[in-house]
Amino acid sequence: EAGVAQSPRYKIIEKRQSVAFWCNPISGHATLYWYQQILGQGPKLLIQFQNNGVVDDSQLPKDRFSAERLKGVDSTLKIQPAKLEDSAVYLCASSPGLNSGNTIYFGEGSWLTVV
Amino acid sequence: TQLLEQSPQFLSIQEGENLTVYCNSSSVFSSLQWYRQEPGEGPVLLVTVVTGGEVKKLKRLTFQFGDARKDSSLHITAAQPGDTGLYLCAGASGTYKYIFGTGTRLKVLA
Numbered sequence: 230e231a232g233v234a235q236s237p238r239y240k241i242i243e244k245r246q247s248v249a250f251w252c253n254p255i256s257g258h259a260t261l262y263w264y265q266q267i268l269g270q271g272p273k274l275l276i277q278f279q280n281n282g283v284v285d286d287s288q289l290p291k292d293r294f295s296a297e298r299l300k301g302v303d304s305t306l307k308i309q310p311a312k313l314e315d316s317a318v319y320l321c322a323s324s325p326g327l328n329s330g331n332t333i334y335f336g337e338g339s340w341l342t343v344v
Numbered sequence: 345t346q347l348l349e350q351s352p353q354f355l356s357i358q359e360g361e362n363l364t365v366y367c368n369s370s371s372v373f374s375s376l377q378w379y380r381q382e383p384g385e386g387p388v389l390l391v392t393v394v395t396g397g398e399v400k401k402l403k404r405l406t407f408q409f410g411d412a413r414k415d416s417s418l419h420i421t422a423a424q425p426g427d428t429g430l431y432l433c434a435g436a437s438g439t440y441k442y443i444f445g446t447g448t449r450l451k452v453l454a
Contacts, residue, residue, distance in 0.1 A: 269430075270446060271432050271444035271446050272387070272432070320387075333389065334389075337384070
């Protein structure tokens with residue numbers, strides 16, 4: 230079974246530039262998450278989708294971050310304009326559905342460095 | 345805001361020693377999960393606990409969910425270098441949003 234795919238794996242950009250990350254979840258998984266993980270810390274949930282609808286985006290900095298999951302499958306996370314403090318690993322994850330105890334499967338992450 | 349505090353933050357031990365990692369919150373969770381993350385990889389699920397007081401064992405790892413479902417512990421017996429990594433707990437709230445803990449970085453020296 231293919232896992233969660235993310236691209237690009239690594240990206241270096243200058244502050245004020247824009248960047249986009251792509252995620253393809255495990256086939257059939259209705260729930261998709263984007264997490265931000267700063268080095269040495271636990272992941273912080275940015276946005277959670279159920280199919281193509283947003284379940285939670287309370288911690289998404291909406292002035293610069295946006296995410297979409299138009300057809301309920303792939304998702305894109307965009308940052309524009311980037312700040313130095315956005316340097317982090319952006320983890321995409323998926324699970325079968327909104328059921329407590331469901332396993333969340335993570336991708337390898339997209340590493341962003343803002344200089 | 346729900347917070348999950350893990351302790352210790354860092355732990356460096358010799359191979360063969362035992363250790364316990366704690367995950368504490370003032371909030372009640374419907375379930376709690378433990379993950380291990382290795383450098384350059386995403387977190388990988390180790391276990392899910394659902395019932396207050398529940399104990400689960402995975403080889404040398406023992407996981408316990410507190411009676412009140414606000415805290416959990418992970419105990420590793422006879423640690424090995426392969427156990428090295430970042431250990432994360434994650435609690436599921438009523439909206440099925442998983443909140444991750446602050447993480448415990450473990451290094452086991454050969």
